[in-house]
Amino acid sequence: MATRILVGTRKGLFVLQKDFAGVWQVASTHFLGDPISMALYDARDDSLHAALNLGHFGVKMRRSRDGGNSWDETAVPVYPPQPQEAKDETPWTLSQIWSLETGGADRPGTLWAGTLPGGLFVSRDSGDSWELVRSLWDKPERKKWFGGGYDSPGIHSIAVDPRHSDSVSVGVSCGGVWHTDDAGATWQLRASGMYADYMPEELRGDPSIQDPHRLVRCASAPDALWVQHHCGIFRSRDDGRSWQQIYAQPSAFGFAVAVHPQYPDTAWFVPAVKDALRVPVNNQFVVTRTRDGGQTFETLRNGLPQGPAYDLVYRHGLDVDASGDALVMGSTTGSLWISENGGDDWLWFSDNLPPIYCARFA
Amino acid sequence: MARVEFAAALQRHVHCAAQQVEARTVREALDAVFAQQGALRSYVLDDQAALRRHVAIFIDGEQLRDRRQLSDRVHADAQIYVVQALSGG
Numbered sequence: 001m002a003t004r005i006l007v008g009t010r011k012g013l014f015v016l017q018k019d020f021a022g023v024w025q026v027a028s029t030h031f032l033g034d035p036i037s038m039a040l041y042d043a044r045d046d047s048l049h050a051a052l053n054l055g056h057f058g059v060k061m062r063r064s065r066d067g068g069n070s071w072d073e074t075a076v077p078v079y080p081p082q083p084q085e086a087k088d089e090t091p092w093t094l095s096q097i098w099s100l101e102t103g104g105a106d107r108p109g110t111l112w113a114g115t116l117p118g119g120l121f122v123s124r125d126s127g128d129s130w131e132l133v134r135s136l137w138d139k140p141e142r143k144k145w146f147g148g149g150y151d152s153p154g155i156h157s158i159a160v161d162p163r164h165s166d167s168v169s170v171g172v173s174c175g176g177v178w179h180t181d182d183a184g185a186t187w188q189l190r191a192s193g194m195y196a197d198y199m200p201e202e203l204r205g206d207p208s209i210q211d212p213h214r215l216v217r218c219a220s221a222p223d224a225l226w227v228q229h230h231c232g233i234f235r236s237r238d239d240g241r242s243w244q245q246i247y248a249q250p251s252a253f254g255f256a257v258a259v260h261p262q263y264p265d266t267a268w269f270v271p272a273v274k275d276a277l278r279v280p281v282n283n284q285f286v287v288t289r290t291r292d293g294g295q296t297f298e299t300l301r302n303g304l305p306q307g308p309a310y311d312l313v314y315r316h317g318l319d320v321d322a323s324g325d326a327l328v329m330g331s332t333t334g335s336l337w338i339s340e341n342g343g344d345d346w347l348w349f350s351d352n353l354p355p356i357y358c359a360r361f362a
Numbered sequence: 363m364a365r366v367e368f369a370a371a372l373q374r375h376v377h378c379a380a381q382q383v384e385a386r387t388v389r390e391a392l393d394a395v396f397a398q399q400g401a402l403r404s405y406v407l408d409d410q411a412a413l414r415r416h417v418a419i420f421i422d423g424e425q426l427r428d429r430r431q432l433s434d435r436v437h438a439d440a441q442i443y444v445v446q447a448l449s450g451g
Contacts, residue, residue, distance in 0.1 A: 054375065054405075055416055055446075056371065056372075056414065056416040056417055056446035056447065057372060057376075057405040057414065057417070058404060058408065060375070060404075078404075078409050079409040081410065091410070092409060092410060093408040093410055093412075094408075094409055
């Protein structure tokens with residue numbers, strides 16, 4: 001089971017470690033005071049990456065090769081000059097690193113970065129340099145993307161197929177799910193079956209305007225994808241070619257989803273009431289889990305605050321480890337919980353952290 | 363020569379000593395600074411080389427007008443001050 005967790009918050013990066021007695025502790029704190037929009041552990045070269053979003057001075061990237069004892073400033077993805085003739089409402093200026101993933105076991109040094117305002121970047125040298133993936137950025141459909149929660153659209157999810165590192169799916173708010181089988185040379189839109197009930201009727205089924213809040217892929221059954229969408233839960237069994245809506249109680253609204261690495265029918269969600277009321281149902285904070293592909297859901301609440309509680313878990317605030325037993329969950333209220341039995345019971349680690357943007361095992 | 367100075371909030375993140383530079387515009391003044399302190403550039407300017415939205419520049423107490431081209435004129439002994447705008451919580 002995992003023994004280290006990276007927690008990116010509005011005011012710093014916290015590294016949690018399980019001590020010799022099996023107790024989770026904050027082992028170290030980095031960049032205290034600075035917003036950390038995303039953090040990543042790259043097992044291929046044992047490096048840590050942190051994306052800082054300095055309110056005044058822009059996005060900065062840091063990398064550590066010694067477990068966080070020291071950090072180097074590395075390259076930041078930079079958008080190319082915006083052509084006058086582009087007639088693009090979206091400014092070609094980086095505003096946030098929203099997702100950061102490794103590029104596959106057989107692609108050492110390759111990193112993918114999803115950004116606001118919607119550009120996907122790739123690095124072939126562990127973050128020493130970045131290149132905008134123009135094939136996706138130049139898609140005419142990108143002009144239909146729009147912001148969800150932010151002024152501009154963004155790529156929040158990057159799911160590399162472990163069978164074939166050139167196959168990558170990305171989730172866009174709001175712009176659907178895009179898929180490449182050739183490492184980003186060409187892209188297909190794969191959001192058929194998703195439905196956006198807040199749009200004008202004629203656009204509700206349009207794949208290119210869907211708002212998947214979070215997209216995850218099952219490690220051992222990679223054709224199995226789960227999406228927590230703005231309008232509910234969707235799953236795919238065919239690598240995103242088709243999507244089926246899933247109904248869940250007490251609510252199917254939320255931001256986060258995690259899928260079991262071995263069992264594609266097992267997934268976890270953190271529900272809130274609805275779009276217009278983003279607090280736990282009945283002010284009781286729960287996790288929902290399906291183990292049958294979404295036919296039924298269990299409500300998990302042992303160790304979670306049963307009221308009044310107003311925690312919201314944002315899209316990168318929930319993660320499952322490689323064993324499928326350990327879960328970590330952090331809220332925008334600064335609460336953090338850990339489960340080591342698949343969500344049946346939760347350890348309430350802290351309720352005094354800064355607002356949590358991402359929590360992931362490392 | 364014009365003097366370019368940076369607020370303490372920026373010095374927390376990146377080395378940015380005050381510099382005396384020869385310049386006719388704010389753009390020329392900053393370019394002269396960045397020639398000496400290259401890492402500073404991305405803290406002050408965005409991807410399109412415009413002034414970052416939450417950064418302000420004052421020239422002898424007057425706020426910069428042309429945030430995109432930085433074409434505001436500076437005289438020989440101008441005081442140029444780069445400061446963070448107030449935001450956050």
